[in-house]
Amino acid sequence: MSRLRSGANRSSLFCAAAVLLGAGAVLASMTAPVRGWLPADWPRVGADRVWLDQDMLGRWRDHGWWTPVAVAAAALGVVLFLCWAVAQIRTGRPRELPLGQPGVTLSASALSSVLADRARAVEGVARADVRLLGRPRRPRARITLVLDPDASPEAVLRGLARGPVAEARTAAAPRDLRVDVRLTTRRHRAPRIH
Incomplete structure (x- = not known):
């Protein structure tokens, strides 16, 4: 495996792990058992917090550009993932x-x-x-x-x-x-x- 590809794989895994760890920490801090163990001066997310309510979703839908941008971003993410997967498989032997x-x-x-x-x-x-x-x-x-x-x-x-x-x-x-x-x-x- 080339150094560039190995470095790109490690960077991707590090970024994904950081995002998942951060999201898990935020979600865990919303539960009562974890909230009791946290220091008093740490920022906390309320247990009754709603991440995306109907009003906010309605405001986003009022913008005409929001839906195409969301679909394009999701499609780009899928294409990048497929390109990465093909690059992992293409390491076979030269003929x-x-x-x-x-x-x-x-x-x-x-x-x-x-x-x-x-x-x-x-x-x-x-x-x-x-x-x-x-x-x-x-x-x-x-x-x-x-x-x-x-x-x-x-x-x-x-x-x-x-x-x-x-x-x-x-x-x-x-x-x-x-x-x-x-x-x-x-x-x-x-x-x-x-």
Whole structure:
């Protein structure tokens, strides 16, 4: 997930949480049990408060612009929410990576398959899984390696960077291929005594 999208998601969630928390605090302060716990100098909302009465609603309806503005604001909110939802879903894998010349592409599945095969060949790697993520113009490879119990993570990372990752970056040129590596180890099985 890109930093911009991650920041936008966090900001949206923070704003929504602040609005809901504020509305909940105001509504809770209207109840008798909560009102008794609040300090005396805190602002309070009366329990008999009416947020939107018939007279106020009638005054708003007298203005000809109110109804279209309310409908447009609701429609805009729905459209923005749908755009945000589509942006969350559209984070799938790229199918092809465009290369330097027009019409020349590299299959993303072929690149990830070869990268996984080459990563398995690195000494100390028991299993490798590669997923290509991001957009075709900014690809990102997520490599998950399962190491042998006696393998050195530093040596494995060095071998991976010099071999398979360097080859993949050359193949994806002129695109800059970012690589995230996750390491796990194969567990020892405890010997059983019969």
